[in-house]
Amino acid sequence: MTGSLVIAGLGPGSDALVTPEVSAALARASDVVGYIPYVARVAARPGLTLHASDNRVEIDRARQALGLARDGRRVVVVSSGDPGVFAMASAVFETIEAGPPAWRDLDIRVLPGITAMLAAAARAGAPLGHDFCAINLSDNLKPWGLIERRLRLAAKADFAMAFYNPRSRSRPDGFARTLDILNDACRDTRPVIFARAVSTAREQISVVPLPEARADMADMRTVVIVGSSATRIIARAGAPFVYTPRSVPA
Numbered sequence: 009m010t011g012s013l014v015i016a017g018l019g020p021g022s023d024a025l026v027t028p029e030v031s032a033a034l035a036r037a038s039d040v041v042g043y044i045p046y047v048a049r050v051a052a053r054p055g056l057t058l059h060a061s062d063n064r065v066e067i068d069r070a071r072q073a074l075g076l077a078r079d080g081r082r083v084v085v086v087s088s089g090d091p092g093v094f095a096m097a098s099a100v101f102e103t104i105e106a107g108p109p110a111w112r113d114l115d116i117r118v119l120p121g122i123t124a125m126l127a128a129a130a131r132a133g134a135p136l137g138h139d140f141c142a143i144n145l146s147d148n149l150k151p152w153g154l155i156e157r158r159l160r161l162a163a164k165a166d167f168a169m170a171f172y173n174p175r176s177r178s179r180p181d182g183f184a185r186t187l188d189i190l191n192d193a194c195r196d197t198r199p200v201i202f203a204r205a206v207s208t209a210r211e212q213i214s215v216v217p218l219p220e221a222r223a224d225m226a227d228m229r230t231v232v233i234v235g236s237s238a239t240r241i242i243a244r245a246g247a248p249f250v251y252t253p254r255s256v257p258a
């Protein structure tokens with residue numbers, strides 16, 4: 009029996025933003041494995057077993073998926089957005105590296121998805137049009153000191169920045185600290201985009217100057233984009249366009 013493992017990104021929320029390649033993999037799957045809200049986005053059908061698990065059990069989930077594939081099942085591990093961006097693809101490879109040699113011979117593919125920062129950037133205009141970086145603000149998997157260091161260096165290098173996992177109930181203070189660091193390092197009024205639940209019915213986009221950004225503008229479902237010093241606003245009726253020019257004068 010030959011099984012397979014596909015690690016797929018479901019995009020930010022809308023069905024219209026699921027790639028045809030991912031839809032085809034889901035249509036062929038015998039098993040879908042993932043975090044509860046992501047598995048809930050996959051329609052049940054005869055012949056498909058859904059394995060939903062809680063957050064923070066990524067390695068167990070990867071092991072389960074690899075075991076099912078080894079047993080000959082056609083397994084799809086689902087993540088939101090892109091599976092390689094703060095998501096399951098790394099967890100699967102970490103598990104393979106530490107696991108039995110037979111897992112390395114499995115048919116394994118990663119299918120990209122539209123990551124939250126790109127969906128959010130498109131809503132606002134083109135804030136990531138020049139050099140940028142993405143930082144996960146959760147300190148569940150890395151020390152907070154490292155996050156602060158990267159924030160200061162990113163501000164010093166004048167990157168636009170996209171922040172994932174800005175704030176949660178168990179981490180109420182980190183994002184306020186992030187804003188303090190950025191205000192201290194940048195000392196200007198560059199735009200900050202708060203993009204919540206992008207591409208879903210609950211989508212909310214707001215743009216504020218950095219000194220007016222407040223921690224309670226973000227939650228678990230928000231991706232935050234902070235412009236570089238060159239990021240510009242085109243005011244108009246309704247929401248402004250936010251963009252970062254492609255070029256920097258020599």
Ligand SMILES: C[S@@+](CC[C@H](N)C(=O)[O-])C[C@H]1O[C@@H](n2cnc3c(N)ncnc32)[C@H](O)[C@@H]1O
Nearest residue numbers: 020089090093095123124172173205206230231
């Ligand atoms: C664990 S990360 C997963 C990221 C995902 N793999 C991706 O590529 O978008 C979860 C974080 O992604 C961001 N996120 C995911 N979906 C979003 C959406 N529809 N709108 C805004 N932010 C989103 C939020 O910052 C959230 O805290």
